[in-house]
Structure formats: structure tokens, C-alpha cells
Amino acid sequence: MKRLLGGAVMGLGMFAAGISQAQTLFVGEAGPNRGARAAALQGFADAAAEASGGSVTMDIQWGGALFKANAALAGIADGVADLGTIIAVYFPKEMVAYGIADLPLENPDAWVGMKATDELMRTDASIQANLADMNLVYIGTFTTSAVHIACKGGAIRSVDDIAGKKVRGVGAYGNTFKEFGANMVPMSIYDAYQGLDTGLLDCSQGYSYAIAALKQQEVIDSYTLLNWGQVGALGIFMNKDAYDALDASAQEALLTAGAEVPDLLGELITADNEKAVQTMKDAGVEVIELAAEERSKLVEKGNVFIGEWVEKANAVGLDGEALLETYRGLIDKYTEERDTKGYPWLRG
Structure with a gap:
């Protein structure tokens, strides 16, 4: 009991x-x-x-x-x-x-x-x-919210900059970093401050509000906005x-x-992310916007992991393809609602 x-x-x-x-x-x-x-x-x-x-x-x-x-x-x-x-x-x-x-x-x-x-x-x-x-x-x-990457030392300005870096990353995003040559370090986001500070990590997959909440702006030099997806x-x-x-x-x-x-x-x-990026800038962190052509390389490489998820779902008795189709439909549904009505907190 x-x-x-x-x-x-x-x-x-x-x-x-x-x-x-x-x-x-x-x-x-x-x-x-x-x-x-x-x-x-x-x-x-x-x-x-x-x-x-x-x-x-x-x-x-x-x-x-x-x-x-x-x-x-x-x-x-x-x-x-x-x-x-x-x-x-x-x-x-x-x-x-x-x-x-x-x-x-x-x-x-x-x-x-x-x-x-x-x-x-x-x-x-x-x-x-x-x-x-x-x-x-x-x-x-x-x-x-959106997945970005925080680094100490060399910044990520293109996907070529990922190779050889010690990166804390998770899920399909971390797997994609690995595909581009990152050396993955298993670590919780809550421990990434110490990892970055001590050199165990070069970069950590992050999310703007979390960077500020965990005070990681104190131990990073750059923050690259990927505008790719979310966890x-x-x-x-x-x-x-x-x-x-x-x-x-x-x-x-x-x-x-x-x-x-x-x-x-x-x-x-939404509000916290905006404040967090400003907090990083105020702390001297360089905020970089990844170019669209570089982002497309991440998207293409990441597609393989969508197929792998379907196989994993099927392996535990779920219908992976059907769930994915339903989920994509729900994303379309709420994208349309946002576009036609705006966010709930902005509606009159």
C-alpha cells in the first residue's frame, strides 16, 4: 500500500x-x-x-x-x-x-x-x-520552450562548430548534436552549472528561462538560439x-x-524567456541567432529520430504511426487557434 x-x-x-x-x-x-x-x-x-x-x-x-x-x-x-x-x-x-x-x-x-x-x-x-x-x-x-545551446569557450555559429565539443544534450536533440560530432556527457540540467564551470562541459542544451533560473549566465560565454523545436x-x-x-x-x-x-x-x-535573454546579455553573454540554412541541417538530421520513436512506441504495444499522426493534427489545430484567436492571455 x-x-x-x-x-x-x-x-x-x-x-x-x-x-x-x-x-x-x-x-x-x-x-x-x-x-x-x-x-x-x-x-x-x-x-x-x-x-x-x-x-x-x-x-x-x-x-x-x-x-x-x-x-x-x-x-x-x-x-x-x-x-x-x-x-x-x-x-x-x-x-x-x-x-x-x-x-x-x-x-x-x-x-x-x-x-x-x-x-x-x-x-x-x-x-x-x-x-x-x-x-x-x-x-x-x-x-x-524552444531548445537552444549555451557554451563556455568557443561559440556555436554553425553546425560545424558542434564537432568535438563536450555537450550535455537530451533526447532527439542531443542525439542530433552527437550526429554532428559532439562528445555527449550524461548530466542533468540542474548539474550543468558545475559542469560548465569546471570544464566537464563545453556546451549544454538549454532553454532561456532555465538558464536564468539556474544562474548559468554566470558560467557561459555564448548562447545560440536554434529556433528548432522544444522538449x-x-x-x-x-x-x-x-x-x-x-x-x-x-x-x-x-x-x-x-x-x-x-x-x-x-x-x-514567454515573458521569462525574454527577460532571461536580456539577463544573459547584461552579464556579457553573446547571444547568437543560428542562420536559417544551418538550422535546416539540424532539422534534416533530426528527422531520423522521429522514425526511431515510432519503432520504440510500437515495441511497447503502442501504435506509433497513429499517435504521431494524431499529434501532428493537434499541433495544426492549436497553431490555427493561435493564429486566428491569439494566445489566451492576449484575448480580449
Whole structure:
């Protein structure tokens, strides 16, 4: 029986008797309590409390206090936390379905990516069953926003500059850097500051708001804007035993709050990214825009990893081609909504 389950079951009995029982859920988060994503996670917790009338509250354990990023799946599935953030690239086989959001599909728009991912994860029965087998329930999604690269020493001005560099990169983007001759170093983004500072890394795949949140502008010389795609497979998952032990109204409060994350983080991350780039410039970091012809080389090389993802999805019993087709359709759907209506936070 998971850590929360006994108390939650007792709470259910009290609900059945007509007595309201407040429940505090423990949340595991590897990142620090600063930056856009941290604000979105806190906003999610506040929204869940409001939606539940105060009966569901959360105790967020920041900075890997409960588990590090590479232990999050087991930490949540085993009940170390009731829910928390899982980053799919650390669990490529287990979280292969969610990993569709990490593919280099030329979709760098944060809000569009989150909305497409959220709808797919909420509505596809095969994905839900796959998660249930791991004792997980999907709640809501984040994104890194557009993938860029921060370097100490020689800057990346063309794909030829990637060769020979010691790079922290993840997913299809990291694999593409490797294809261009990078020496890949396995490391969490939360440890990249030290890696860059000590010379263990030359460059780290990064995302503007995260660079500032982790203060990496202190240890880099250049930041190359790739405008290529995003890593969108990081989000909020819950221990299924704990989720099932909640009453229907509490479950609905969590799902409702989770569905609001794309709008909340979309607005926050857009503003934070702009501020972060200015912070880097103010710190003396050279900000470089990769030329379109160089970006096209990254896109072409990255296409092979889309096909590899389909094969991996098929290998765990999912229909990779069908999921990819659905996901591309959802990206088109929310791109059209953005283009016709604008972002939600800018609508009248």
C-alpha cells in the first residue's frame, strides 16, 4: 500500500459519511523554486486547492528533496511522493508515449506544443493504459520552450562548430548534436552549472528561462538560439493508487488544474524567456541567432529520430504511426487557434 493510500481511504470513508476531510498531497520537484516552470507548478497547486474548495492542498518539495530528476518515475510510482514532475528523457522506454512531445517536429511554440501534448495525453486510451501499468496517472504538462545551446569557450555559429565539443544534450536533440560530432556527457540540467564551470562541459542544451533560473549566465560565454523545436515531455504525474483513493471531486480538481497549466506557463515562459535573454546579455553573454540554412541541417538530421520513436512506441504495444499522426493534427489545430484567436492571455 502506497504511503498516502491508507490516509486517503480513511478520508474517503469520512466523505461518504458527509464529513469533509482536507488532504495534503506531497509533490516531488527536482528543480528550484524560481523561474517560470516553478511558478506554473505553484499555480497548479493553488488552482487545485481552489477547484476543490480547499479540500486538496499540496506540499511541494523543491530542489530534489524527495528524489532527483532521474529517480522521479519510481519515486512517484512507489509513493515516495503523491505526485510530481517526470522528465521523459530520463526514462526513454517507460515514458515513450509521452516522449512524442520531445520530437523535433519544427514546433518551437511553447503554448501550441503544450496544448497538443495535453490533449493527446488526456484523450488517448492506449497512453492512459500504458501509464496505468506503471501506477501513474497523467495530470498536466509543461515544456522547456524552444531548445537552444549555451557554451563556455568557443561559440556555436554553425553546425560545424558542434564537432568535438563536450555537450550535455537530451533526447532527439542531443542525439542530433552527437550526429554532428559532439562528445555527449550524461548530466542533468540542474548539474550543468558545475559542469560548465569546471570544464566537464563545453556546451549544454538549454532553454532561456532555465538558464536564468539556474544562474548559468554566470558560467557561459555564448548562447545560440536554434529556433528548432522544444522538449515538451515533462509534466505532472500522480501515483495511481493515491489518485484512485481520492473522491471524484478531488480527482476532477486535479485534472482541471492540470488542464490550465499550458495557458499559465505559456504566458509566464514567454515573458521569462525574454527577460532571461536580456539577463544573459547584461552579464556579457553573446547571444547568437543560428542562420536559417544551418538550422535546416539540424532539422534534416533530426528527422531520423522521429522514425526511431515510432519503432520504440510500437515495441511497447503502442501504435506509433497513429499517435504521431494524431499529434501532428493537434499541433495544426492549436497553431490555427493561435493564429486566428491569439494566445489566451492576449484575448480580449
